[in-house]
Amino acid sequence: MAEGYQGKQKIADIEARRKASASFTLELPDVTTQEQRKEPLVKKPVNKASLQALVNSTPFRIGVGRNGPRPQLRTVFQMRADHAATQDSLNYIVPVETVKKLGLVDVGETETGGVLETYLRRPDLGRKFSAEAKQVILEKCKKNPTVQFVLSNGLSGFAIERYAGDVLKAMMDGLKAAKIDVGTPVYVNRGRVGLLNDIGAILNAEVSVILIGERPGLIIGDALSIYAGYKQRWEPITTDANRDNICMISKLGKDPLEAAAEGVGLIKDYLKYKTSGVALGEAKRAA
Numbered sequence: 001m002a003e004g005y006q007g008k009q010k011i012a013d014i015e016a017r018r019k020a021s022a023s024f025t026l027e028l029p030d031v032t033t034q035e036q037r038k039e040p041l042v043k044k045p046v047n048k049a050s051l052q053a054l055v056n057s058t059p060f061r062i063g064v065g066r067n068g069p070r071p072q073l074r075t076v077f078q079m080r081a082d083h084a085a086t087q088d089s090l091n092y093i094v095p096v097e098t099v100k101k102l103g104l105v106d107v108g109e110t111e112t113g114g115v116l117e118t119y120l121r122r123p124d125l126g127r128k129f130s131a132e133a134k135q136v137i138l139e140k141c142k143k144n145p146t147v148q149f150v151l152s153n154g155l156s157g158f159a160i161e162r163y164a165g166d167v168l169k170a171m172m173d174g175l176k177a178a179k180i181d182v183g184t185p186v187y188v189n190r191g192r193v194g195l196l197n198d199i200g201a202i203l204n205a206e207v208s209v210i211l212i213g214e215r216p217g218l219i220i221g222d223a224l225s226i227y228a229g230y231k232q233r234w235e236p237i238t239t240d241a242n243r244d245n246i247c248m249i250s251k252l253g254k255d256p257l258e259a260a261a262e263g264v265g266l267i268k269d270y271l272k273y274k275t276s277g278v279a280l281g282e283a284k285r286a287a
Contacts, residue, residue, distance in 0.1 A: 031077045041065035041072050059219050059252050079218060086216035091116065092157030093189065102165050104151060104187040105140050107133040112190045119190045127194025129202070137186060137202055145183025147175060147267060148205035152191030156213030158222035160187075163249055163256045164211050167224065170260030171209075178268065193227045196243065200232035207270050208232040209263070214247060224249040224256075226263045230276035242277040 029036060038055055040063040045051045055063045064075045071079075093114075099106045110133070111125040112118045119126050129137065141148075149168065153160050168185065175182050183203060188195065196208040207230055214223040229243040244266050249259045270276050273283040 031074050032081045036074065037078065041074065061219075082218040082221070085221045086218065089156045089158040089213070089216045089221045092153065092161075094153050094157050094160050094187070098161055099187045102151070102168065102185075102187070104185050105136065107136040107140075107186050107188050109133060109189050110152075110191050110195070114189045116190070123192055124194075126190055126192035128198050129188060129195065133188055134202060137199070141184040141186060141203055144204045145206070146181035146271070147207045147209060148183040148199055148203055149185040150191065150195050150199050150208070150210045151185065151187045152195065152210065152212050153189060154191060154212035154225075155215045156222055156224075158216075159213035159224040159250070160211070162222055163224045166256040167211055167226065167249060167260045167263070170257050171263050174260065174264035175267065178264070180267065180271070193240070193243070196227060196229055196232040197234045197238055200238075201234050206231065207267055207276075209267070220248065220250050220252050222250055223247065223253055224259075226259060228263065228266055228270070228276065230270040230274065230280075240277075242275075242279070244276055244280070 031037075038052075040048070040051045040055050042051060042063050042065040045063075051063050061075065061078075065072055067073075096106065107129065109130045110119075111128045111130050112122065113130070149171075151160060151164055151168065172182055172185075183205060186199070191210070191212060193210060193212065196210055199205060199210075200208040207228065209226065209228040212225055212227065214225050216222065226246040226249070227243055229238060232238045232242070246254070246259045246262050246266075248254050249256055266276075269280060269284070273280055273287075275283055
C-alpha cells in the first residue's frame, strides 16, 4: 500500500503566514463619490479641459472610456452600485411615521395587497383601492372636494420621503392662496396613476392629483411625478389622454417648488376650461 502524501510545511510556518495575512488590508476608493464619477476615464483625450467641462455638465455617463471592447471596472462598479440603489428605492416601504409627518390619512393598500410581485405583474390591481382602503376614505375624507390629493410610493419609496412633502405643501399653499377648495390628502401603498379614477369616483372630486414615485433608473432612482386631471372617473373612463404629467422631480431633475407651481397652474386651467390632458391643450389654443 502506497504511503499517503506527507506535507513538508511546518505548522509554525503556516501559523506565521496566517497571522501575517490577518493584518493585510486593501484600500479601495469609494467609486460612488462625485469626485470618482466626475473624473474622465478616456485615455489621452484630444482636449482634456473640454472633456472635463462636458463631464461636469451632466449626470450621465460620458467620457468613461473602455478597456478594449469592455467598460472600465470603475464604470461597471458604479453601475452595479446605482442598480442596487434602484432596488432599494423600489422595495422601500414609506414608514408610518413619515406618512403622519406629511399630514396624510394612511388608507392602507391598493388591491395588490402591498405585494411587490403582484404590483409588478398586475398593474390593474394597483389602480384601485382595496375595499378596506375605500372604507377609510369614506369615513375620514371630505366629500365633493374641488381638488383631491393622493400620494403613493409607486415604484420609488424614496421619492415620497425626499420630495413629496415639499411638493404637497407648496401646492396646497398655492391652492389656498387662490381660494381653491382642497380635500383630505391620503396615502396608499403600491398605487398606480389609475387611482385618479378611483379617488375621483369615491369622493366625487372635480380635480384629482397623485404624487407618485417613478420607476427608478441608473442615474436618478428617487424621482417623483405629479399626475393630474379633471373629472377623473371610471364611468365614462378617463385615460392618460385626459391627464397631465410633471415628471422627474428630484435634486438631479426638476426642482420640487418649480414643479408645485406648475401643478397649481394646471389645476387653475382645469377649473377654467373644465377639461384636462389633450383636450386642455386644444381648448387653450381655441380660446
